[in-house]
């Protein structure tokens with residue numbers, strides 16, 4: 001009898017075993033669920049799942065070794081997000097299937113509540129910043145990227161979209177209102193929504209100075225306030241101040257009328273952590289692919305994008321996303337709530 005050792009391809013087996021091991025724990029599956037539309041630091045995840053930091057670090061290490069989560073350094077902090085399945089690679093099919101099943105899970109109510117707390121802490125940090133910094137807003141903005149550096153690119157995209165006469169616009173987070181004159185010239189009515197009284201006052205002064213009679217300024221949180229819709233929704237340098245940007249896009253997408261557009265100007269991903277302190281940024285820019293993925297999950301179709309390199313090393317992305325004309329209810333992937 002010829003007893004030969006079976007030919008086991010250890011590399012592939014090890015990879016598959018790591019994937020199965022990572023998926024073989026209820027807490028880790030719930031962590032993957034929580035990361036469906038968000039990224040969290042280890043301390044935040046420890047808070048959300050009411051567990052110790054070292055225990056959570058261990059779980060994240062197992063998930064990372066299996067290629068289920070990826071890390072991103074944000075200054076001194078490391079944020080975890082889901083890794084995208086690579087269908088063509090070995091294990092990719094299992095990875096994709098695992099995430100699909102995980103998305104069917106409902107997070108326990110206390111975990112959902114603590115995710116809300118973490119988002120609340122992030123939002124409060126952003127709100128405090130704009131309350132304190134309104135007086136020096138322009139100087140703070142110019143540290144990284146001021147409106148003059150991206151205004152022409154946003155206008156190029158805006159004008160290429162040829163909105164019909166009578167179209168309306170909504171600017172979320174207008175800051176001191178620098179972009180409002182451009183919108184007021186192009187749209188019949190413009191609504192500007194900001195949750196900082198100090199910033200809104202700066203915008204009000206500008207509207208008064210420039211005689212913008214078709215701009216309606218509203219003090220409100222763009223997330224969670226009553227849903228006013230517009231043909232064009234504009235977010236210039238605002239998304240990186242939102243606690244949960246992917247979730248924010250889901251909430252903002254219904255504000256775009258069917259057939260209308262969402263224009264987002266944002267920093268590309270960077271590693272200048274001083275921007276957190278100096279500019280109140282919650283996120284150090286965004287990967288281009290992440291924005292497209294989050295917009296798609298919010299039922300929007302990615303369109304053209306323009307990229308502006310700055311002399312200080314930052315790069316700006318100006319992106320267009322469209323709400324399909326026949327879409328009366330943007331279809332969204334499961335949300336954490």
Ligand SMILES: C[S@@+](CC[C@H](N)C(=O)[O-])C[C@H]1O[C@@H](n2cnc3c(N)ncnc32)[C@H](O)[C@@H]1O
Nearest residue numbers: 130173174175194195196199221222236237241
């Ligand atoms: C960096 S400023 C951008 C200002 C302006 N769009 C620009 O490009 O110069 C961000 C603005 O978003 C506002 N903001 C942040 N979070 C908000 C929220 N949840 N709802 C409404 N406005 C918000 C801030 O108060 C601030 O005016």
